[in-house]
Amino acid sequence: MTSNTSDKPPYGVGLHLQALGKRYGARDVLRNTQLRVEPGQFVAIVGRSGCGKSTLLRLVAGLEAPSAGSIAVDGKPLDGLSTDTRIMFQDARLLPWKRVADNVALGLPPEQRAKAQDVLQRVGLGDRGRDWPAKLSGGQRQRVSLARALVHQPRLLLLDEPLGALDALTRIEMHRLIEGLWQTSGFTALLVTHDVQEAVALADRVILIEDGQIVLDETINLARPRQHGDPAFAALEKRILDRVLQKPDAEPKTDINWLGKPAHGLRWAI
Amino acid sequence: MTYSIRELQTSPATSVDAEPRLGFHIPEGDPLAAGVGAVVRKLASSWARAQRVLLQSARALLHSLVPWIVPVLLVAVWHTASASGWLSTRVLPAPLDVVSAAWTLAESGELWKHVQVSAGRALTGLAIGGGLGLLLGLLTGSVRFFETLLDSTIQMVRNIPALAMIPLVILWFGIDESAKLFLIAVAVFFPIYLNTFHGIRNVDPGLIEMGRTYGLSRWGLYTQIILPGALSSILVGLRFSLGLMWVILIVAETISAQAGIGYLTMNAREFLQTDIVLVGILLYAALGKFADLLARALERYWLRWHPGYQKAS
Numbered sequence: 163m164t165s166n167t168s169d170k171p172p173y174g175v176g177l178h179l180q181a182l183g184k185r186y187g188a189r190d191v192l193r194n195t196q197l198r199v200e201p202g203q204f205v206a207i208v209g210r211s212g213c214g215k216s217t218l219l220r221l222v223a224g225l226e227a228p229s230a231g232s233i234a235v236d237g238k239p240l241d242g243l244s245t246d247t248r249i250m251f252q253d254a255r256l257l258p259w260k261r262v263a264d265n266v267a268l269g270l271p272p273e274q275r276a277k278a279q280d281v282l283q284r285v286g287l288g289d290r291g292r293d294w295p296a297k298l299s300g301g302q303r304q305r306v307s308l309a310r311a312l313v314h315q316p317r318l319l320l321l322d323e324p325l326g327a328l329d330a331l332t333r334i335e336m337h338r339l340i341e342g343l344w345q346t347s348g349f350t351a352l353l354v355t356h357d358v359q360e361a362v363a364l365a366d367r368v369i370l371i372e373d374g375q376i377v378l379d380e381t382i383n384l385a386r387p388r389q390h391g392d393p394a395f396a397a398l399e400k401r402i403l404d405r406v407l408q409k410p411d412a413e414p415k416t417d418i419n420w421l422g423k424p425a426h427g428l429r430w431a432i
Numbered sequence: 433m434t435y436s437i438r439e440l441q442t443s444p445a446t447s448v449d450a451e452p453r454l455g456f457h458i459p460e461g462d463p464l465a466a467g468v469g470a471v472v473r474k475l476a477s478s479w480a481r482a483q484r485v486l487l488q489s490a491r492a493l494l495h496s497l498v499p500w501i502v503p504v505l506l507v508a509v510w511h512t513a514s515a516s517g518w519l520s521t522r523v524l525p526a527p528l529d530v531v532s533a534a535w536t537l538a539e540s541g542e543l544w545k546h547v548q549v550s551a552g553r554a555l556t557g558l559a560i561g562g563g564l565g566l567l568l569g570l571l572t573g574s575v576r577f578f579e580t581l582l583d584s585t586i587q588m589v590r591n592i593p594a595l596a597m598i599p600l601v602i603l604w605f606g607i608d609e610s611a612k613l614f615l616i617a618v619a620v621f622f623p624i625y626l627n628t629f630h631g632i633r634n635v636d637p638g639l640i641e642m643g644r645t646y647g648l649s650r651w652g653l654y655t656q657i658i659l660p661g662a663l664s665s666i667l668v669g670l671r672f673s674l675g676l677m678w679v680i681l682i683v684a685e686t687i688s689a690q691a692g693i694g695y696l697t698m699n700a701r702e703f704l705q706t707d708i709v710l711v712g713i714l715l716y717a718a719l720g721k722f723a724d725l726l727a728r729a730l731e732r733y734w735l736r737w738h739p740g741y742q743k744a745s
Contacts, residue, residue: 223645243645255642259660259737269646296739310646
């Protein structure tokens with residue numbers, strides 16, 4: 163939980179999703195979803211692949227319109243893209259023909275360019291501003307992407323599995339970076355991830371989406387910074403992971419003998 | 433690309449980088465000998481470093497010279513064949529004759545005049561055809577309506593070879609400049625149109641989506657994401673067009689001209705001045721190469737962000 167000791171109003175936005183639904187053709191990806199997020203909260207959304215978590219994020223971002231229900235940001239209904247919201251995608255999506263500093267400054271008015279350098283410094287790439295994105299490693303590109311998202315000082319930061327393509331060590335460093343930036347700025351964060359450990363490490367609340375509906379809403383009361391070896395951490399992680407994997411899949415019907423019998427109880431988490 | 437140059441190595445390749453060996457053994461614990469040994473070791477390592485630098489620059493020099501081996505050899509063979517009389521001047525003039533013919537033309541100023549006229553025709557045709565191709569490519573690539581309206585028509589016309597239209601062109605435009613410009617423009621139009629269309633269509637949609645979420649206006653999206661993304665395809669189209677431009681120019685200049693390299697060549701053919709004919713051919717080749725170099729320089733500048741165009745570090 164954020165410790166909001168000062169009296170100033172929270173910087174982050176509050177979200178209220180009411181009876182949200184989204185269907186693609188004949189398929190209901192999201193059904194009757196209710197969610198309320200307090201300003202400044204860090205919420206992680208976990209679930210299997212295809213459960214609708216990325217769709218939820220895209221609806222909150224305004225990239226797509228809901229088929230049913232409504233989304234209210236700070237009480238006002240959401241209509242398309244918002245200037246207070248920024249997304250960090252799974253791939254860095256840097257413009258390869260612009261230098262790193264120009265990428266971070268994308269969409270910034272020219273008088274605020276100095277901010278881009280500051281944020282680059284904050285993510286640890288202050289001296290790489292003149293490089294082309296092709297010269298950076300995957301982790302560095304995601305850091306630039308994070309800097310680009312933060313330079314606009316968003317009130318709502320949406321993270322769509324941003325660390326999925328990174329190696330384990332870089333991921334841990336990025337966790338610390340994101341957590342630190344969130345604690346300083348106080349924006350509301352929505353993190354979509356398939357990694358339950360990441361969710362428990364970063365979030366105040368972990369939400370599990372299954373078959374287009376929210377089936378679990380677990381509050382994480384652990385003190386920050388979270389210790390990975392902590393028994394409470396491990397217990398929470400186990401509980402959530404067990405719930406994620408709980409739903410049995412139908413055994414695939416196959417009469418292809420040469421494939422052999424599928425392993426019993428095999429279920430896919432990604 | 434590296435290849436071993438065994439003739440230039442003064443010592444086995446592996447030991448150039450290794451600790452240089454001394455030819456004698458220094459007894460341990462002797463300060464004077466140790467000092468001398470240190471000095472000798474330093475000299476030996478500087479000599480090794482100098483060897484390395486020499487080897488690298490020799491490699492670089494050879495790397496730049498090797499592409500010239502075949503042309504120089506060909507010219508040498510040509511020269512000996514002409515000089516020995518085996519190659520008659522009716523078939524192919526001697527290389528020195530060609531050089532002297534070129535020199536005479538250059539001195540009288542004719543060479544420059546013809547080159548100017550030809551290049552002017554080519555570039556004007558490129559500007560018209562290429563400009564139109566770029567515009568239409570941008571239009572059909574960006575706006576669905578125009579694609580539906582125009583693209584299939586353009587694809588149909590594309591399959592008509594420009595050179596097959598020469599009799600029609602002469603009928604429509606006569607035999608003056610506009611006929612030649614029309615031919616060049618028509619030939620140059622299609623590669624640029626196709627590649628521009630393709631380039632715009634193939635910009636990464638993820639980047640466009642990202643641009644939208646970061647508050648770029650439609651104009652900003654176009655100038656910062658779509659156009660730069662299409663640029664590498666457009667440049668490919670440009671290089672294609674440049675190659676076609678010269679070919680069509682050569683043919684167009686045979687439809688009766690008063691000036692230009694084609695005129696020079698046709699005139700010389702009438703008078704059996706094969707050396708001037710060859711000068712004309714070589715001029716075409718040189719101009720084509722020059723245009724290609726220009727296009728490559730443009731590419732190197734505009735696409736310097738692309739990992740494929742950067743020097744391997």
